[in-house]
Amino acid sequence: xxxxxxxxxxxxxxxxxxxxxxxxxxxxxxxxxxxxxxxxxxxxxxxxxxxxxxxxxxxxxxxxxxxxxxxxxxxxxxxxxxxxxxxxxxxxxxxxxxxxxxxxxxxxxxxxxxxxxxxxxxxxxxxxxxxxxxxxxxxxxxxxxxxxxxxxxxxxxxxxxxxxxxxxxxxxxxxxxxxxxxxxxxxxxxxxxxxxxxxxxxxxxxxxxxxxxxxxxxxxxxxxxxxxxxxxxxxxxxxxxxxxxxxxxxxxxxxxxxxxxxxxxxxxxxxxxxxxxxxxxxxxxxxxxxxxxxxxxxxxxxxxxxxxxxxxxxxxxxxxxxxxxxxxxxxxxxxxxxxxxxxxxxxxxxxxxxxxxxxxxxxxxxxxxxxxxxxxxxxxxxxxxxxxxxxxxxxxxxxxxxxxxxxxx
Amino acid sequence: xxxxxxxxxxxxxxxxxxxxxxxxxxxxxxxxxxxxxxxxxxxxxxxxxxxxxxxxxxxxxxxxxxxxxxxxxxxxxxxxxxxxxxxxxxxxxxxxxxxxxxxxxxxxxxxxxxxxxxxxxxxxxxxxxxxxxxxxxxxxxxxxxxxxxxxxxxxxxxxxxxxxxxxxxxxxxxxxxxxxxxxxxxxxxxxxxxxxxxxxxxxxxxxxxxxxxxxxxxxxxxxxxxxxxxxxxxxxxxxxxxxxxxxxxxxxxxxxxxxxxxxxxxxxxxxxxxxxxxxxxxxxxxxxxxxxxxxxxxxxxxxxxxxxxxxxxxxxxxxxxxxxxxxxxxxxxxxxxxxxxxxxxxxxxxxxxxxxxxxxxxxxxxxxxxxxxxxxxxxxxxxxxxxxxxxxxxxxxxxxxxxxxxxxx
Numbered sequence: 001x002x003x004x005x006x007x008x009x010x011x012x013x014x015x016x017x018x019x020x021x022x023x024x025x026x027x028x029x030x031x032x033x034x035x036x037x038x039x040x041x042x043x044x045x046x047x048x049x050x051x052x053x054x055x056x057x058x059x060x061x062x063x064x065x066x067x068x069x070x071x072x073x074x075x076x077x078x079x080x081x082x083x084x085x086x087x088x089x090x091x092x093x094x095x096x097x098x099x100x101x102x103x104x105x106x107x108x109x110x111x112x113x114x115x116x117x118x119x120x121x122x123x124x125x126x127x128x129x130x131x132x133x134x135x136x137x138x139x140x141x142x143x144x145x146x147x148x149x150x151x152x153x154x155x156x157x158x159x160x161x162x163x164x165x166x167x168x169x170x171x172x173x174x175x176x177x178x179x180x181x182x183x184x185x186x187x188x189x190x191x192x193x194x195x196x197x198x199x200x201x202x203x204x205x206x207x208x209x210x211x212x213x214x215x216x217x218x219x220x221x222x223x224x225x226x227x228x229x230x231x232x233x234x235x236x237x238x239x240x241x242x243x244x245x246x247x248x249x250x251x252x253x254x255x256x257x258x259x260x261x262x263x264x265x266x267x268x269x270x271x272x273x274x275x276x277x278x279x280x281x282x283x284x285x286x287x288x289x290x291x292x293x294x295x296x297x298x299x300x301x302x303x304x305x306x307x308x309x310x311x312x313x314x315x316x317x318x319x320x321x322x323x324x325x326x327x328x329x330x331x332x333x334x335x336x337x338x339x340x341x342x343x344x345x346x347x348x349x350x351x352x353x354x355x356x357x358x359x360x361x362x363x364x365x366x367x368x369x370x371x372x373x374x375x376x377x378x379x380x381x382x383x384x385x386x387x388x389x390x391x392x393x394x395x396x397x398x399x400x401x402x403x404x405x406x407x408x409x
Numbered sequence: 410x411x412x413x414x415x416x417x418x419x420x421x422x423x424x425x426x427x428x429x430x431x432x433x434x435x436x437x438x439x440x441x442x443x444x445x446x447x448x449x450x451x452x453x454x455x456x457x458x459x460x461x462x463x464x465x466x467x468x469x470x471x472x473x474x475x476x477x478x479x480x481x482x483x484x485x486x487x488x489x490x491x492x493x494x495x496x497x498x499x500x501x502x503x504x505x506x507x508x509x510x511x512x513x514x515x516x517x518x519x520x521x522x523x524x525x526x527x528x529x530x531x532x533x534x535x536x537x538x539x540x541x542x543x544x545x546x547x548x549x550x551x552x553x554x555x556x557x558x559x560x561x562x563x564x565x566x567x568x569x570x571x572x573x574x575x576x577x578x579x580x581x582x583x584x585x586x587x588x589x590x591x592x593x594x595x596x597x598x599x600x601x602x603x604x605x606x607x608x609x610x611x612x613x614x615x616x617x618x619x620x621x622x623x624x625x626x627x628x629x630x631x632x633x634x635x636x637x638x639x640x641x642x643x644x645x646x647x648x649x650x651x652x653x654x655x656x657x658x659x660x661x662x663x664x665x666x667x668x669x670x671x672x673x674x675x676x677x678x679x680x681x682x683x684x685x686x687x688x689x690x691x692x693x694x695x696x697x698x699x700x701x702x703x704x705x706x707x708x709x710x711x712x713x714x715x716x717x718x719x720x721x722x723x724x725x726x727x728x729x730x731x732x733x734x735x736x737x738x739x740x741x742x743x744x745x746x747x748x749x750x751x752x753x754x755x756x757x758x759x760x761x762x763x764x765x766x767x768x769x770x771x772x773x774x775x776x777x778x779x780x781x782x783x784x785x786x787x788x789x790x791x792x793x794x795x796x797x798x799x800x801x802x803x804x805x806x807x808x809x810x811x812x813x814x815x816x817x818x
Contacts, residue, residue, distance in 0.1 A: 052612045087600030107613040146786040163791040169618040170787040174605035191496030196583035204516040209578040377555040378579040382572040
């Protein structure tokens with residue numbers, strides 16, 4: 001064991017910040033699956049976009065020089081030789097005195113170098129009269145105007161958003177190398193936990209919540225999470241599941257099994273590993289004091305409190321953005337606001353507390369109120385809009401004080 | 410045809426606001442699938458949570474009255490009769506002068522009405538000495554403290570977030586009635602469009618982008634979107650796909666086929682339907698002027714411009730929050746900020762323009778610059794950070810002017 005001590009919140013954050021992103025392997029995936037993934041290689045376009053000269057308007061493709069001198073009182077007549085719709089391959093090249101109809105997006109025929117909008121023309125059978133002179137290039141989108149062949153269009157490390165997909169799609173790239181998502185194994189520990197298929201709960205048993213809620217919260221950070229099941233408070237069983245998780249994942253998150261009472265096997269199991277480096281054992285916060293963070297070689301392990309509300313607060317405060325960093329997702333701004341406290345809030349001296357609070361109107365003002373259900377109640381999470389941080393030395397926040405509320409989600 | 414005119418942006422928004430949410434059918438889904446879905450029936454808890462009295466601390470379950478008078482200099486001795494771990498069923502009832510060890514979360518044995526924390530006790534074999542008097546109820550979580558049986562825990566219409574899942578999971582509810590997601594059919598029209606499996610693009614052809622980008626953008630609003638394919642500019646073909654879409658979906662989104670040139674069949678096909686009500690045909694904006702919004706009985710149809718950048722801007726400005734309303738997703742705040750314009754921006758008089766802009770630093774200040782690639786370029790979307798709205802009568806925004814930028818995403 002390298003060290004084992006209760007640290008402050010800021011120290012925890014610093015330790016997590018010092019962990020560098022995982023070196024993930026690559027995988028080739030389809031463009032339809034690539035939203036919010038991270039590109040693992042610079043991508044070059046294999047084609048020019050557009051790869052043909054095309055018209056920006058509905059009009060007539062002309063040789064610009066043919067239009068010189070055209071005005072409203074001096075029409076110039078051209079012979080219409082072809083109609084080119086979007087998607088058509090032009091068949092005829094334009095000679096002096098000729099033009100072809102081109103729809104918006106249609107290919108410009110050979111020799112033409114400008115497009116006159118329909119609005120500045122009059123049509124009489126195959127004769128088109130033009131009332132405006134054009135400079136070369138007018139309304140013509142050149143080859144590679146948008147994207148040039150062999151240009152690097154997306155760089156390694158880019159998070160793929162809608163615009164990135166647009167660039168890839170228009171370059172005809174349908175399979176993309178991306179970094180594999182970090183693999184996270186989640187397990188719940190506790191003899192009291194049962195799965196949802198149990199219909200009649202015995203005395204002493206409760207439904208496991210973290211396998212659903214914490215799993216989804218983890219999933220939302222862009223990692224690949226797998227729930228390994230409920231593990232009894234049994235040394236051999238826990239050790240065997242942790243071994244399996246170490247083999248198959250980059251990060252292991254255990255809920256439960258960290259507090260000081262009997263039957264808390266997490267730390268005992270971890271101590272056994274030869275290469276274990278326990279970086280954090282306990283943080284001066286409530287709820288969530290008994291959080292553990294350790295490394296075994298390249299693998300990372302978190303042990304969180306078992307109560308869902310505590311586990312989820314710890315997750316929000318420490319782990320959410322850490323996992324986002326690991327997966328390459330943009331970090332989440334923890335949205336916060338200073339508001340008036342509407343009712344006295346009690347806290348425990350000696351550790352920071354993240355106190356669940358709700359917003360309610362009082363005397364025509366939106367104020368902060370404590371949620372009183374306690375960290376063991378799942379409904380705390382439900383009623384709370386966010387939390388306030390209470391300092392180590394504070395035992396009371398008085399009504400009327402101003403506090404910053406950090407909103408959940 | 411009920412009416413057919415070009416309207417202003419605000420009118421469009423009002424028309425969309427007046428459309429009420431779809432009356433969707435229900436479906437029963439598993440709790441693991443329910444994140445971000447809308448609950449379709451009030452849900453009552455079938456159990457009390459907790460459904461047994463449990464301990465909030467590691468300690469000894471006692472009869473509070475037995476501890477009266479206990480102090481640091483006046484220990485009271487109790488007989489330890491059982492050890493109850495979390496998940497255990499207590500086997501023995503507490504009689505006067507007795508206690509049982511209870512772990513945090515463990516069931517309180519019959520007759521006990523308080524828990525004394527381990528810290529206030531001394532243990533000598535089966536004799537526990539207590540140094541503190543307790544009031545009845547201390548550290549005991551009562552039955553139903555968190556959630557009461559038969560109480561409505563979640564109301565119809567609730568968007569399921571993590572906290573909601575927590576409540577459902579702890580009440581043992583594993584299948585949930587939710588509203589079906591609105592079904593959206595998406596189709597791309599245009600002879601010029603080809604799919605990504607085509608490796609050698611002919612002159613005149615381009616890769617379809619909307620089937621990937623617009624599809625994902627639509628999906629992100631919480632609806633169920635299906636891409637029906639690329640439809641050629643052929644009346645019969647388009648009509649047949651629209652018919653199919655009308656049968657299988659609530660909302661149809663067509664990209665392409667609305668502009669004034671040849672080969673624009675969208676409006677022609679729509680006109681044929683007996684019950685068609687074309688609510689919008691053209692909006693005074695650029696890009697996206699030719700947008701169409703129509704109703705056929707209960708079904709809604711949008712026809713958007715074909716250029717991906719135009720289609721996506723229209724989507725962001727008008728349709729994104731409309732679809733979110735339909736699916737029950739929270740509306741997206743269109744995040745915006747007033748900034749200085751760093752370079753002259755040109756616009757077309759006579760219609761509002763949503764001009765794609767990017768943010769760059771100039772003279773040490775973050776400023777707004779126009780993206781000059783044009784609405785036909787996919788890279789416009791890529792380079793742009795957002796857009797500025799330019800009024801109908803403005804032709805130029807000068808350098809140094811202050812403008813509000815609406816950020817994409």
